[in-house]
Amino acid sequence: MAPSLLLPMEDSQLFSPQVLKQAPRSGLEGAVSLEAQAPAGSNLSFTSSFSSSSPSANGNGHSGHESANGNGISAGQRREHFVTSQTLLEQSKNFASSNAGANGTTKKPNILYIMADQMAAPLLKMNNPDSVIKTPNLDKLAETGVVFGSAYCNSPLCAPSRFTMCSGQLPSKIGGYDNASVLNPDVPTYAHYLRREGYETVLAGKMHFIGPDQLHGFEHRLTSDIYPGDLGWTVNWDKPEERQEWYHNMSSVMQAGPCVRSNQLDYDEDVMYKSTQYLYDWAREDPNTRRPFALTVSLTHPHDPYTMTRDYWDRYEGVDIPLPKVRMDREDQDPHSQRLMKTVDLWDNPIPEEAAIRARRAYFGACSFVDDQIGKLVQILKNCHLDENTIIVFSGDHGDMLGERNLWYKMSWFENSARVPMIINYPSQFEPKRVTESVSTMDLLPTFVDLAGGDASAVLPVDGKSLYNYLVSDEPGKDEVFGEYMGEGTVTPVYMIRRGPWKYTTSLVDPPQLFNLVEDPQELVNLATSSKHAQTFAAFNTEARKKWDFAAIHQDVLAAQRRRRLCWSALQIGRKETWDYQPPGVEKDRYIRSHIPLDDLERRARFPVVDYLGREKSAAATHHGIAGAAGE
Structure with missing residues (x-):
């Protein structure tokens, strides 16, 4: 793993991956x-x-x-x-x-x-x-x-x-x-x-x-x-x-x-x-x-x-x-x-x-x-x-x-x-x-x-x-x-558990739902009250209340x-103060400006990199940026 980026380098060992792995x-x-929302008879x-x-x-x-x-x-x-x-x-x-x-x-x-x-x-x-x-x-x-x-x-x-x-x-x-x-x-x-x-x-x-x-x-x-x-x-x-x-x-x-x-x-x-x-x-x-x-x-x-x-x-x-x-x-x-x-x-x-x-x-x-x-x-x-x-x-x-x-x-x-x-x-x-x-x-x-x-x-x-x-x-x-x-x-x-063919939903106030999505992909038959699936329902019900x-x-x-x-x-x-994020709009170094050498900017902005004669240079043979712009 790479060194921590959260602290200055002199402090990074405090939260190094080696230390954190021991934690x-x-x-x-x-x-x-x-009670007013619960279904009648639910107790x-x-x-x-x-x-x-x-x-x-x-x-x-x-x-x-x-x-x-x-x-x-x-x-x-x-x-x-x-x-x-x-x-x-x-x-x-x-x-x-x-x-x-x-x-x-x-x-x-x-x-x-x-x-x-x-x-x-x-x-x-x-x-x-x-x-x-x-x-x-x-x-x-x-x-x-x-x-x-x-x-x-x-x-x-x-x-x-x-x-x-x-x-x-x-x-x-x-x-x-x-x-x-x-x-x-x-x-x-x-x-x-x-x-x-x-x-x-x-x-x-x-x-x-x-x-x-x-x-x-x-x-x-x-x-x-x-x-x-x-x-x-x-x-x-x-x-x-x-x-x-x-x-x-x-x-x-x-x-x-x-x-x-x-x-x-x-x-x-x-x-x-x-x-x-x-x-x-x-x-x-x-x-x-x-x-x-x-x-x-x-x-x-x-x-x-x-x-x-x-x-x-x-x-x-x-x-x-x-x-x-x-x-x-x-x-x-x-x-x-x-x-x-x-x-x-x-x-x-x-x-x-x-x-x-x-x-x-x-x-x-x-x-x-x-x-x-x-x-x-x-x-x-x-x-x-x-x-x-x-x-x-x-x-x-x-x-x-x-x-x-x-x-x-x-x-x-x-x-x-x-x-x-x-x-x-x-x-x-x-x-x-x-x-x-x-x-x-x-x-x-x-x-x-x-x-x-x-x-x-x-x-x-x-x-x-x-x-x-x-x-x-x-x-x-x-x-x-x-x-x-x-x-x-x-x-x-409203809680949900999805496992195997089953989807189970439940809450404090609504009747639970149990669907077999293999047999019933449109979720039309609620099996929560089915005697045939009582054991499956009971297992989900118990799991939800433990979780x-x-x-x-x-x-x-x-x-x-x-x-x-x-x-x-x-x-x-x-x-009123806002938390809405506004990105910076500064473009001072992207386009042609008097403080930037024109040829350097144009070459730096070109991809793939070319040499001074306009010949493309492979990624393996050169790198981009200022050195590439200079034809190195």
């Missing part, structure tokens, strides 16, 4: 009335107050996850570390000798992690050969990579899912309850781990960090986020029947169709520009001084609103856009689904078939848009001779129901909402194959660390399990996913909601 793994009254009873001496949901004695600034670092201090893309690698000299190979390539592979937002895995051709969605670049990655065909998020909502993916820990352990939960700065993310392994960690695009820390271990963040970084989207279990104005509504479906421009297109094109520029800049740097990169490119498509430019809309002209397979009247829905219908204002506003077709067509077009961006990134890797030493990982934060079961968006544990695409592509090392066991995005952190040559379990305990063995062997893996959902449409956490302290976690979430709502209401008075 062991490591009251509110008036709560929402759960469930709950405490009405929370004692500070009660076991904390996160298991470490902390019940507060939303500290105002966590590490006490001022915005001015944090800004000292922000640089523009053309100067990123000037700060990377200290790891040149340990990471540069004799042939001019880095010893460790680069990592390109591409995320899509709200991409429903069951609808993609990589998982469904009959799919009409056109994703040739994804299909190519799947053909040459390792496909995880039963991959899930651990919380079907943007911020909690991303926090869990970033940290490798379940939401209840890090306070990642909803889209306004603060991820504390002392929660290690895969960016922290990879920096310790000698990587330059870079983020372009959406991650929905909430709070004053908007980097969370990323050395550089190239774009702003598309969503607010404040407490404004806090869920309110004290008024579960009250729709917040920021909740989803059905306008995304009713207004679906082609567009010339949208906010999301503006955002994703900025993400792509900054990402591709970073790759070009990295390729032009001196291989003897640059570190391997771990670049996360996080797109906001195909997330609603369901609209896309005419060229993508027209790709589906004449295509038979399939309607949802499962229709279900609202009276036949389970209680959580009924709440979701009310949450998104669907209960009294059924969607016409024509609008559903328009929304799905636009969504398919948005998937094709994402696919084109993947193709551009892959091509840049090839053009810059980076493809042979770059691992490509593709996944998402959650799916989209897209009208299945008469539900839209996410927020449920049904397959379209909870499953995500997942591919790890590195053909020179990992043979193409398909993994059928269930895994989750929480498993990516330890996987990234293993790919970097480290060991996450030797540093701090995480809930995720590395997928590395799937990549290098055919031995069966864990085949297990745990999930927690505490966001919109809930009145208490989660339902009442304590409920109280933790409720307390966090109340704290955040109080703070948010106070922050609306008087002067």
Whole structure:
């Protein structure tokens, strides 16, 4: 493992990998009335107050996850570390000798992690050969990579899912309850781990960090986020029947169709520009001084609103856009689904078939848009001779129901909402194959660390399990996913266990569900009350209650909601400060300026490197940067 990057070199031995490997793994009254929400005849009873001496949901004695600034670092201090893309690698000299190979390539592979937002895995051709969605670049990655065909998020909502993916820990352990939960700065993310392994960690695009820390271990963040970084989207279990104005509504479906421009297109094109520029800049740097990169490119498509430019809309002209397979009247829905219908204002506003077709067509077009961006990134890797030493990982934060079961968006544990695409592509090392066991995005952190040559379990305990063995062997893996959902449409956490053919969901107030996804892939037959499956159900029921302290976690979430709502209401008075991240806009050294020798700049900016007669110089024979620009 590389030396620690968290401390100056003279102090790095305090937290060296050798030292870390020796370390062991490591009251509110008036709560929402759960009795009122419990099904009749359930005989469930709950405490009405929370004692500070009660076991904390996160298991470490902390019940507060939303500290105002966590590490006490001022915005001015944090800004000292922000640089523009053309100067990123000037700060990377200290790891040149340990990471540069004799042939001019880095010893460790680069990592390109591409995320899509709200991409429903069951609808993609990589998982469904009959799919009409056109994703040739994804299909190519799947053909040459390792496909995880039963991959899930651990919380079907943007911020909690991303926090869990970033940290490798379940939401209840890090306070990642909803889209306004603060991820504390002392929660290690895969960016922290990879920096310790000698990587330059870079983020372009959406991650929905909430709070004053908007980097969370990323050395550089190239774009702003598309969503607010404040407490404004806090869920309110004290008024579960009250729709917040920021909740989803059905306008995304009713207004679906082609567009010339949208906010999301503006955002994703900025993400792509900054990402591709970073790759070009990295390729032009001196291989003897640059570190391997771990670049996360996080797109906001195909997330609603369901609209896309005419060229993508027209790709589906004449295509038979399939309607949802499962229709279900609202009276036949389970209680959580009924709440979701009310949450998104669907209960009294059924969607016409024509609008559903328009929304799905636009969504398919948005998937094709994402696919084109993947193709551009892959091509840049090839053009810059980076493809042979770059691992490509593709996944998402959650799916989209897209009208299945008469539900839209996410927020449920049904397959379209909870499953995500997942591919790890590195053909020179990992043979193409398909993994059928269930895994989750929480498993990516330890996987990234293993790919970097480290060991996450030797540093701090995480809930995720590395997928590395799937990549290098055919031995069966864990085949297990745990999930927690505490966001919109809930009145208490909804838990999920996925193992083998089974999916089990439960909560304090809703009847449990048990589905056999092999025999019932559409999740139509709830086996929770089946005498034939009583033993299986009882085992899941016992496991869930051993794993989660339902009442304590409920109280933790409720307390966090109340704290955040109080703070948010106070922050609306008087002067307003924002946590929204704004990247630096300084371009002083990128273009022609009087203080830069013109020939040096032009040669430095050209790739591949040429000598003074314009002859291309091979990567093995030269390096880039100033020496290369001088023709050496």
